[in-house]
Amino acid sequence: MNVTFEQQSVIVTGAAHGFGRAIALAFAQRGAVVWACDVQEERLHETAHLARQGATPLHTRAVDVTSRDAVQALVDGVQQHTGRVDVLVNNAGGVLGQVGRPIEAITPQDWHAIFQVNVDGAFYCAQAVAPIMKQQGRGRIINISSGAGLGISLTGIQAYASAKAAQIGLTRQLAHELGEWGITVNNVAPGFVRSNPTTEKQWESYGEDGQRRLLQNIALKRLGSPEDIAHAVLFFASDYAGWVTGQVLSVDGGK
Template sequence: MRLDLTDRLVLVAGAARGIGAAIVAECLEAGARVLAVDIDPEGLDALAARHPERLETAALDLTDPTAVAELCEGRAVEVLIHAAGGVRGQRPKPIEDVSDADWSAIYDANVTAALNLVRLVVPGMKARERGRIITISSGAGLKPSLTGIQAYCSAKHALVGLTRQLALELGRFGITVNSVAPGFLRTSPDYERQWQGYSPEGQTRMLEGIAMRRLGKPEDIAAACLFLASDRAGFITGQVLPVSGHPFP
């Protein structure tokens, strides 16, 4: 079964590395035209060097609604995949020590950025009576987070809620809205630091707690996104698909 996105415009947010970069590669392989967006211009340059055809890049802050509006103006985005977010370099601390700025940085990157994009691509999707919106949430959006970072867990729960609410609102227009919830992946310096912070015994316990006995890879998440972006998933909406190698998130 080939999942075909030939000539469809896919906007991938958080595209410079890790999960986002794998999603870009998967969508290009399926024939899509891809607009890769990230706050990291150097990462986008490296991505463009690996994929010289059918790829456009844009470096901007997705929490800036004006910049996002300029990006989306005149573009017929058919698939939006929001993979931006993460813990923004933060480490766990007691709740009484969490500042307003720490909280907002994580919440804005994970949730507000998604809202900024969705508001701008939905009118075109409604006009075409079809569209796909996919958020990258987390197992932390379905249970407490291994990161121990309160804002991250709360933001991912909020992203799941936004996904389900939008699915209910937009289904009548032929637009599906779903989320992919990865398990733990070593996809960024933040998560690599978390992994290295475990003892060898702790790393072994984590692996033994996963049914597949391995950590996930960005390509695992990208494959799930490609399916949800395809015509094969046209009657699936409001769902959170855990991609964790385990029967539970």
């Protein structure tokens, strides 16, 4: 299957490392005009450096997706530059450094912070690109959730599991709302992947026994990579998924 995105305009949030970086690079390697966005500017420069090394340069923008105004400014800039937005990948999110604690220890600020980046951010980005995609009569929105949104969070973080479940609900709702304009909205739910400093700490915290148990619970008996997640995104963004919308694809090695 030869998947290309020649001259398509693609926005990827949370592109400073991990899944977002792999997704941004994958689109750039296939001819897309990529806008890689994140709040971590220094690590975003690393993403751009890797793209240049592969002779597939991309644009970078420092954007806080929890700010509706910042998101709208980003999308306005992309439209002015390319005249269109073909693909939006809502990857920004995570646990923001939080760890699992009893529910009675969770502050309102902790709870809302995770919802803001994982749910509000995806909503603001989709809201900003929707009018452009409607005018085009075509578009692809892909949200990156987590196995935690379909089951439970391995870290025990209540807000993360809840926010990812909410993001999946948003995916299904927008698929029905936007479908008549040729816009598909789908979701990739990754399993545990060692993709960034947070997941590295999580992996180390399990110890040898815990790591062995985690692998034994995976059908393929191995961890995946950020590229595995990127490949699922490429499918949803491609013409091969033209009649696929409102779906959640678990990319987790089999549970």
